[in-house]
Amino acid sequence: MALLAEYSSQELLQAELQLWHQSLGFFKSAALAIALDLRIADAVHRLGGAATLPQILAEAGISPCRLRDMRRVMRVLTVSGIFIVQHPDEAAAAAAAESRHDAAVYKLTAASRLLVRDKSSTATGQLPHFLTVQLLLGPVRDSPVSMGMRKWFRQQGDQQQPGLSPFAMAYGGQTVWERAEHDAAAFRFNDAMAADTAFLMPIVLRECAEVFRGLTSLVDVAGGLGGAAATIAAAFPDLKCTVLDLPQVVAKAPSGTDVHYVAGDMFESIPPANAVFLKWILHDWRDDECVKILKNCKQAISPRDAGGKIIIIDMVVGSGPSDDIKHAETQVLYDLLIMNINGVERDEQEWKKIFFEAGFKDYKIIPVLGVRSVIELYP
Incomplete structure (x- = not known):
């Protein structure tokens, strides 16, 4: 590889990181769109401003089978500062390794508080701030991938098709490999x-x-x-x-x-x-x-x-x-x-x-x- 003669491995990996980080910025917005669509901030607010993920899913009416996947969305939102997460102490985690993630407590920040829709969040007659965020997220929320993800999370047990992915929901039931085979020129x-x-x-x-x-x-x-x-x-x-x-x-x-x-x-x-x-x-x-x-x-x-x-x-x-x-x-x-x-x-x-x-x-x-x-x- 000619680039290895010009740059060190670490320089090339750092360059890849820069490009990937910027390219994947869409998914930071997609995670926020999912949280807004599912009213995650409202659920945490109704639960007193702090709750575990199983409690949040129950309050928001999200299928328990989406627990692990919702945790992944919340991981994005906590790394980016929209929510705060407090993990159990090491002793508790060691005692119950399988449930260590489920014991984590998610808390509202000032940012996620602005997403809460209940009337106590705004002054009388004032429009809620989430409408501004919703408008800004419009191009992301309207994309096939984002719509597929949000639809996938909203499914309940009797609506779910085993193995069906958000990608398949966005692209007429095709898996990523089927689309790669059938539409190789456009989807490389x-x-x-x-x-x-x-x-x-x-x-x-x-x-x-x-x-x-x-x-x-x-x-x-x-x-x-x-x-x-x-x-x-x-x-x-x-x-x-x-x-x-x-x-x-x-x-x-x-x-x-x-x-x-x-x-x-x-x-x-x-x-x-x-x-x-x-x-x-x-x-x-x-x-x-x-x-x-x-x-x-x-x-x-x-x-x-x-x-x-x-x-x-x-x-x-x-x-x-x-x-x-x-x-x-x-x-x-x-x-x-x-x-x-x-x-x-x-x-x-x-x-x-x-x-x-x-x-x-x-x-x-x-x-x-x-x-x-x-x-x-x-x-």
Whole structure:
């Protein structure tokens, strides 16, 4: 990559952070539009100005099945200062790890107080301030993505279609992958993923090539046309690299390369190898789906004492400098983007949960890729 000769890895990752942060600004407005549409501030106000998320959902009439997703919206709104969140102390969190998020208390700020619609919020005859915010949010609220998200949150149990995402609601029932296949010229999803691989993989090899050293074989799961595998193979000529992807993807794979291609489905089985590589894959899937993928990975790899491991490139929310608000905002805003396709950006505890459910014993997080990390997962 020519840019690596001109800039350091950290300069390039900081540049990526700047562009992502600005591009994802839409989702800061989308989170506010969701809160305004669902009257979250009103619910907190009626509950005395401070409440847990289960209490807020019950008060606002939101389906309990949206608890985790509403927590993600509130995370954006607390990072950006619209609400304040107070987490339980460490002792309480340790005693009830599963419910630690649900015990968090959300409080109104001056900003969220302006969103409250009850008559006591304004002087007699005065129009409420939320109308100004509603007007300013108009271009965002009227976009297909924002309308899909708000409709998705308003659904009740008897209206929900299993697996239907906000993205599908916005685009006539199509998944993101179906739209990428049927409308590739206008929606260049696959090209964008290939461009991301071309940008990131040289940085991965410069900053943490040691994760690949000593391996004899590697399967890049859902590796597309093999950009990542080809980069790894070029850096480690003795490493046999294989790409597993769906038949329609493998049919388009280039010939005459050092990469071997296998048509298959990661939810069914994965070819045996020393290690499995998952770049930017697991965040697309729900926890139960990730556990299924990882169990298949575990069956495919060597034992740990023979070098067997999973190499994951994904986001670990909360990793990075604690005082870098741009970094923190970008991670939680990207989480709202990925929520649109029923994906999840996970914090360390959420990763740990699915790792251990899949039968793995240990892991190591290497936070050297800006808002993303390398995770080594061991059987």
